[in-house]
């Protein structure tokens with residue numbers, strides 16, 4: 202079984218790497234809020250990054266925001282730089298789990314995965330970059346298995362709500378679920394909202410490199426996933442959804458890739474029936490549609506050239522109509538923001554034979570929660586880590602590079618998320 206205990210040489214349950222980043226600071230606050238949920242009611246943790254001064258400031262800020270002055274003396278600081286392998290090794294040797302918030306992962310992620318595998322620490326990240334996530338599976342799965350280490354990507358808003366949402370929908374359906382479509386919508390308060398530049402950079406470089414993903418996938422040599430029931434409907438690149446009453450586009454993030462990898466794992470390891478998945482996002486009314494088409498065309502043109510990428514990276518606000526910014530959202534904006542995933546599933550009800558006729562049963566579920574990037578993401582990441590520490594016997598027997606759904610399908614992660622404001626329900 203994977204190591205989940207601290208020891209004199211591995212003193213921390215969690216080390217937050219990249220704690221000084223925009224997202225990292227909120228992960229620090231979330232860990233500080235949940236220490237009593239750790240093993241024996243006392244989670245041992247430290248912050249890590251390349252600048253001691255910045256880390257001290259983050260701890261100071263968390264102490265002020267949470268009214269916990271004790272953090273100033275209790276939280277240890279580890280200095281580690283992605284460019285310095287010895288510093289990464291020293292950090293990983295001290296942690297049961299590294300919560301890696303250093304991105305874009307395509308540039309900084311691999312040395313951290315390597316150091317975790319070599320030094321026996323589990324790693325959770327919040328990458329939404331399929332190329333990085335699938336590349337790590339290709340290159341480190343067997344080494345992680347040999348070491349009994351879990352490397353679990355996409356443990357933030359990308360892609361825990363979607364991946365666990367499909368599993369939740371399957372578990373709630375009375376019969377054999379065969380297909381799910383999800384529709385993602387966002388809400389914001391009077392002050393509006395935006396996403397920090399770190400995610401914009403990950404997206405710009407991800408789209409620029411998207412062709413490499415196809416050749417990476419061929420290296421897995423996977424057989425096509427079998428399917429049961431009717432083939433899931435292929436919808437166009439833009440349509441009006443009567444269900445969510447918005448114009449809708451295919452969701453461009455990591456969710457489809459992550460859910461598909463999870464389903465493959467469940468089919469191959471547990472002989473479960475695969476669930477086909479389609480992911481869509483609502484973009485709103487005609488006004489937003491025009492904005493999206495305009496920015497989309499400019500984005501697709503610029504992202505192909507290095508001068509264009511430099512322009513996009515330099516001016517996130519200009520090229521995203523204010524959706525991304527170098528300053529990130531304010532706390533007030535975050536308070537007013539929310540997300541909602543509506544899942545529409547179909548399958549064969551109990552007693553029906555999934556090999557005969559068309560699916561006749563339907564189910565509708567919802568996963569909803571607070572602001573996605575810096576409230577829901579830290580909650581998801583921290584609860585995923587606490588699940589590893591608390592429920593080792595419900596995790597896969599072997600270490601490896603996994604999706605959240607593959608690791609947490611048999612755990613109480615959904616219940617934990619429900620208690621922390623990311624709500625799963627059947628409609």
Ligand SMILES: NC(=O)c1ccc[n+]([C@@H]2O[C@H](COP(=O)([O-])OP(=O)(O)OC[C@H]3O[C@@H](n4cnc5c(N)ncnc54)[C@H](OP(=O)(O)O)[C@@H]3O)[C@@H](O)[C@H]2O)c1
Pocket residue numbers: 219220221222223224225250251252255281282283284302303304305306309327328329355356357358359360397398399400401403573574575578
């Ligand atoms: N899954 C989700 O839904 C979700 C949500 C939010 C964010 N994210 C992802 O999380 C990542 C971070 O986003 P962000 O907005 O927080 O970015 P950010 O503010 O730019 O933070 C980046 C962090 O990486 C650190 N870093 C950079 N180079 C480093 C190096 N060589 N060694 C050690 N640390 C280094 C930075 O340290 P310094 O402070 O010293 O510069 C900083 O702490 C992005 O990939 C983003 O896409 C995902």
